Structure formats: structure tokens, C-alpha cells
Amino acid sequence: MSDILTKKILILGSRWSGKSLLIKRLEEICSSSKTNHDEFLYTTATIGKTLTVIKNKRNQLFELHELGSTLGCLWKTFYMSTHFDKIIYVIDSTQPWSISFTFEQLREICEQIPIKPKNILLVFNKTNEINSLNKATLIELLDLDSIWKGEVEIIETNARTGMNLSSLLDWLTH
Ligand SMILES: Nc1nc2c(ncn2[C@@H]2O[C@H](COP(=O)(O)OP(=O)(O)OP(=O)(O)O)[C@@H](O)[C@H]2O)c(=O)[nH]1
Numbered sequence: 574m575s576d577i578l579t580k581k582i583l584i585l586g587s588r589w590s591g592k593s594l595l596i597k598r599l600e601e602i603c604s605s606s607k608t609n610h611d612e613f614l615y616t617t618a619t620i621g622k623t624l625t626v627i628k629n630k631r632n633q634l635f636e637l638h639e640l641g642s643t644l645g646c647l648w649k650t651f652y653m654s655t656h657f658d659k660i661i662y663v664i665d666s667t668q669p670w671s672i673s674f675t676f677e678q679l680r681e682i683c684e685q686i687p688i689k690p691k692n693i694l695l696v697f698n699k700t701n702e703i704n705s706l707n708k709a710t711l712i713e714l715l716d717l718d719s720i721w722k723g724e725v726e727i728i729e730t731n732a733r734t735g736m737n738l739s740s741l742l743d744w745l746t747h
């Protein structure tokens with residue numbers, strides 16, 4: 574069966590939030606039938622941008638463009654010069670000190686980027702860690718009800734264990 578479609582996905586988020594590990598886990602899921610992972614995968618800070626191409630079971634191709642946090646301030650320029658079908662924004666649930674940065678960036682995305690809320694996914698990563706903030710607290714701290722009026726989708730993940738990564742893949746597909 575031939576490839577049907579290639580979607581371009583921009584992956585943003587604060588430093589250390591787990592963007593690269595999520596991408597590696599998605600690659601793993603797409604290349605095997607395993608959905609639960611407990612082995613350690615090593616990542617290093619992303620310098621610049623990375624491109625990873627994955628293919629799901631329906632032969633749909635996804636270009637995952639991670640913008641490392643060192644280039645985070647340039648995300649708008651980058652977004653404006655390339656068309657992206659969807660944006661995934663990764664939030665580290667264990668880093669309350671990065672909330673104000675995240676809040677400002679999400680507000681900018683909402684106000685300045687002509688993308689529908691249904692094409693934005695917020696990933697609360699590192700969920701289930703002992704020091705993680707819960708979903709309701711993050712929604713309140715990020716004032717998400719006022720930014721997207723509850724229209725944007727949220728998935729809680731743990732890239733270490735693979736928790737909910739198949740839901741993330743489903744969101745990409747639909
Ligand atoms: N405990 C835990 N650690 C995680 C999880 N996701 C990622 N990490 C760890 O967090 C660290 C940063 O992960 P990366 O994927 O490199 O983070 P990043 O967002 O790509 O970081 P930059 O490229 O610097 O922007 C690594 O040590 C990961 O193993 C998670 O769900 N739980």
C-alpha cells in the first residue's frame with residue numbers, strides 16, 4: 574500500500590520537558606507492536622532542530638520537527654516560514670517554575686498563529702512522577718480555560734514508561 578499523506582508536526586516545549594524522549598518512544602511504537610516500555614532510553618539536549626519521520630500502521634507518514642529549547646525563542650520565525658499541520662506542546666509536569674514561560678508561549682501561539690485549537694495538543698509529560706502537578710492544577714496555573722476556552726486537547730503522558738503514547742499517536746492520526 575502506498576503512503577497516503579505526510580503531515581508536518583511541530584514539537585515545542587520548555588527545556589527538559591521530554592520532547593526528544595517522546596519522539597523516540599513514538600518511533601519505537603511505530604517500528605514494533607510494543608506499547609509499554611520500561612527500558613531506559615538516552616537523550617541529550619537538542620541543539621537546533623531535529624527531524625524524525627515515523628509511519629503508522631495505516632502507512633501515514635509524520636514529520637516530527639523538534640525545536641530544541643535553545644532555539645525556543647525562534648519558534649515563531651520557524652513556524653511562519655514552514656507550514657505545519659499540527660503543533661504538539663510538551664509541558665513538564667514536574668517543573669512548576671517553568672509555568673510562567675509556558676503560559677506566555679501558549680498565549681503567543683494562541684494569539685499569533687493561524688492554527689485551529691483542534692490541531693494543537695498539549696502534552697503534560699512526566700505525569701505519575703512523585704513530584705508532578707496534577708492535570709487540574711496545570712490547567713488552572715496555565716489559565717487554559719481562558720486561552721483556548723477548553724477547546725484544546727490535553728494528553729497526560731510519561732515518556733519513561735510509555736504511558737498514553739498510543740493516545741498521542743491516535744491524535745496525530747485523526
Ligand atoms: N521521569 C521522567 N523523565 C522523563 C520523562 N520524559 C523525559 N524524561 C527525562 O527528562 C530528560 C529530558 O528529556 P528530553 O527528551 O531530552 O527533553 P527535551 O524536551 O527534548 O529537552 P531539550 O532538547 O533540551 O529542549 C531526560 O533525562 C529524559 O530521560 C518522563 O515522562 N518521566
Ligand SMILES: [Mg+2]
Pocket residue numbers: 592593594617618619639641
Ligand atoms: Mg530535545
